[in-house]
Amino acid sequence: MAISKKIVLIGHFGVGKTSLIRRFVENAFTEDYKVTIGVHISKKNIEIPEEETVSLIIWDLEGQDDIKNTRPSYLLGTNGFIYVFDLSRPVTFENLDSEVTYLKENFPNTPVKVVGNKMDLVNKVYLSDYNDVFKPLVDFYVSAKTGSRVELLFSKLAKELI
Amino acid sequence: MLEAYKKKYYKNNFQYILVDNSGKIIETDDAIFHIDANIQLQSIHPFFEILNNLLQIENESFDFTCINLDFEDKLFVVDITIHSHKNNENLIILENLTNHYNNYQLTAQTRNESIINSQILELKNEYLLEKETFKNNFIANFSHQLRNPITASIIFSDLLINSDLSSEQKNYLDIIQSANKDLKSRIEDILDISKIESGKLILIEKDFNLKKLLKEINDGYKILAVKKGLEFNFNIDDALPEFIKGDQYRLKQIIGNLLNNAISFTDKGFINFNISLNYIRAKKASIRIEVCDTGCGIEKQNIDSIFERFTKIESETQIDNGNGLGLAIVKYLITEMNGSINVESEINKGSNFTCNLSFKLSYESHSINKVLLKKQLPSLEKKYHILLVEDSDLIQLTILKTLAATNNFYLNIISKGEELITNIINEDVDLILLANTIQGFSAMNLAASVRSLSKEYKKTPIIVLSTRAYKDDIKLFKQSGVNDVIAKPFDDKKLLDTIYKHLNKKRK
Numbered sequence A: 001m002a003i004s005k006k007i008v009l010i011g012h013f014g015v016g017k018t019s020l021i022r023r024f025v026e027n028a029f030t031e032d033y034k035v036t037i038g039v040h041i042s043k044k045n046i047e048i049p050e051e052e053t054v055s056l057i058i059w060d061l062e063g064q065d066d067i068k069n070t071r072p073s074y075l076l077g078t079n080g081f082i083y084v085f086d087l088s089r090p091v092t093f094e095n096l097d098s099e100v101t102y103l104k105e106n107f108p109n110t111p112v113k114v115v116g117n118k119m120d121l122v123n124k125v126y127l128s129d130y131n132d133v134f135k136p137l138v139d140f141y142v143s144a145k146t147g148s149r150v151e152l153l154f155s156k157l158a159k160e161l162i
Numbered sequence B: 001m002l003e004a005y006k007k008k009y010y011k012n013n014f015q016y017i018l019v020d021n022s023g024k025i026i027e028t029d030d031a032i033f034h035i036d037a038n039i040q041l042q043s044i045h046p047f048f049e050i051l052n053n054l055l056q057i058e059n060e061s062f063d064f065t066c067i068n069l070d071f072e073d074k075l076f077v078v079d080i081t082i083h084s085h086k087n088n089e090n091l092i093i094l095e096n097l098t099n100h101y102n103n104y105q106l107t108a109q110t111r112n113e114s115i116i117n118s119q120i121l122e123l124k125n126e127y128l129l130e131k132e133t134f135k136n137n138f139i140a141n142f143s144h145q146l147r148n149p150i151t152a153s154i155i156f157s158d159l160l161i162n163s164d165l166s167s168e169q170k171n172y173l174d175i176i177q178s179a180n181k182d183l184k185s186r187i188e189d190i191l192d193i194s195k196i197e198s199g200k201l202i203l204i205e206k207d208f209n210l211k212k213l214l215k216e217i218n219d220g221y222k223i224l225a226v227k228k229g230l231e232f233n234f235n236i237d238d239a240l241p242e243f244i245k246g247d248q249y250r251l252k253q254i255i256g257n258l259l260n261n262a263i264s265f266t267d268k269g270f271i272n273f274n275i276s277l278n279y280i281r282a283k284k285a286s287i288r289i290e291v292c293d294t295g296c297g298i299e300k301q302n303i304d305s306i307f308e309r310f311t312k313i314e315s316e317t318q319i320d321n322g323n324g325l326g327l328a329i330v331k332y333l334i335t336e337m338n339g340s341i342n343v344e345s346e347i348n349k350g351s352n353f354t355c356n357l358s359f360k361l362s363y364e365s366h367s368i369n370k371v372l373l374k375k376q377l378p379s380l381e382k383k384y385h386i387l388l389v390e391d392s393d394l395i396q397l398t399i400l401k402t403l404a405a406t407n408n409f410y411l412n413i414i415s416k417g418e419e420l421i422t423n424i425i426n427e428d429v430d431l432i433l434l435a436n437t438i439q440g441f442s443a444m445n446l447a448a449s450v451r452s453l454s455k456e457y458k459k460t461p462i463i464v465l466s467t468r469a470y471k472d473d474i475k476l477f478k479q480s481g482v483n484d485v486i487a488k489p490f491d492d493k494k495l496l497d498t499i500y501k502h503l504n505k506k507r508k
């Protein structure tokens, strides 16, 4: 039997958490925005070369301005976090540093991947303007829309979990 | 009785499920959905994978709110409580709250969408603002850079006209001079627009003779109209006050632009220029300015856009007579002056621009002004020494020619800032002309260092020739000890007037 690992996606609302999961699980994308309330849970098995298959149990949480407002029960037994923000909307990364610190302090042994989504909406100049904020924190720049680096994100995280 | 109703209306929203420590179903009541017994609860939905962890802990309960469970193509939103027991029998209670949470979803949807939209709008505005500022700065800087060559061109052609020329050459020079004038006024328009848009345009309120100003405007534009074969009628209301308080330069610009516009777009017929008094109230005169023409007119759908920048209504056959900024400036200035402007127009018949502006009445003694207006040339019993600090060859030459033509001055030129101090200590210097920047030096620093020398140098007039002559700039210059600022491009009259003025002051 595959080992299963719980991954939680958190971040402000509308940053593309649901879209990233849809891209990863179903390889699909839609422009429509349907607000997630509570939590949706989905599952996907991934093969890791020379290792066993990992069954990822992916928790897609309702968007939250402040990570501290997340319902604690959702985070029980989490093996890995994906913190998502929207590259095109600065409000969603205004407190990136403190949000990520909060996670790392409260879940000290749990890996956190910090992900800037909607890479398709911004350009290099824009990214370099925010270099001071992004460089020390961000692990992946992705786009749920184009699919760029989405697969890589999940498989890198999965590898770290086994 | 109550029990009977309760039975009738009771909705069972709760499903109770018993599972063993591995998650295998022992018993379920199927109140929300049907599940077969004996299968692993984990296999019906990945949420229940959490049991693998939680059921290891005995005698605990865990509450999960708002869990979306898609089950056999139906979506249930439930709250789930998990009670773990010691005896390999764990209770899981699901409460179906789908309707309740669906309502909440709708509220959240509206709220999130509107927040995101307003954020995106804000970003767009920010971006537009940045672009706007960039553009204004670009335009301002670029126009400044054009000033030096134009100044030179104007002054040299003025000098040339007094030399010995054939009539053909004189004709060519006429064309050059009028092109220079045109270029200069276009650059000034562009600068005005960028000043207005960056909030740097300041109206200067001063007493002035309204009737005299109107007459001057009339004289200037009448010539232009008549040259084009147009009739030009000027009607001035006798009731208008003679003196008012306001920015006469800007008023002149408003009227000038309207007249210029009317003349450019009219090929035959007349221009009417009427000025009348609406009323005098609360020590203020409301004035009505009317410019009518029999020109090509403006189409209805274009009327609103004629006051926008870089718009010009033009049929293909029309010749470009302006850069389209004139009316935009008029509109801005009138708005700044709290006035109003209105256009009526009929295609191929003509246009009628009307504006209303209020000015404070002036109660000053006006005879003084006349005396001041008279040009006071110094009686030059001696030649004055002028020191020019400027690194542009063009400007050096320009000033040299202008001053030499008067035969009133000795001119000494240096093009390095560091030579200034030794020069004024060792040579006779009656007045210093300073470029606003000279390779690595700013006029302000240079002026300040002159003023910090001994007392005898405190009085030497310093005049800065600057491409930057906004009010703020002038203030800064004056703070560092500069007496006056001449904006580039300047003509020889402006240069000489300013020099005479300060030499006169110094003599007193």
Ligand SMILES: Nc1nc2c(ncn2[C@@H]2O[C@H](COP(=O)(O)OP(=O)(O)OP(=O)(O)O)[C@@H](O)[C@H]2O)c(=O)[nH]1
Binding pocket: A011, A012, A013, A014, A015, A016, A017, A018, A019, A020, A030, A031, A032, A033, A034, A035, A036, A037, A061, A062, A063, A064, A117, A118, A119, A120, A121, A142, A143, A144, A145, A146, B112
């Ligand atoms: N251009 C672009 N749009 C994206 C991308 N990812 C998501 N979106 C859009 O962003 C909006 C929000 O996406 P969701 O995936 O619903 O966002 P969420 O983080 O799940 O939002 P909540 O559930 O409210 O927390 C949708 O309209 C998506 O189409 C992306 O990579 N590029």
Ligand SMILES: [Mg+2]
Binding pocket: A017, A018, A019, A034, A035, A036, A060, A061, A062, A063
């Ligand atoms: Mg979502």
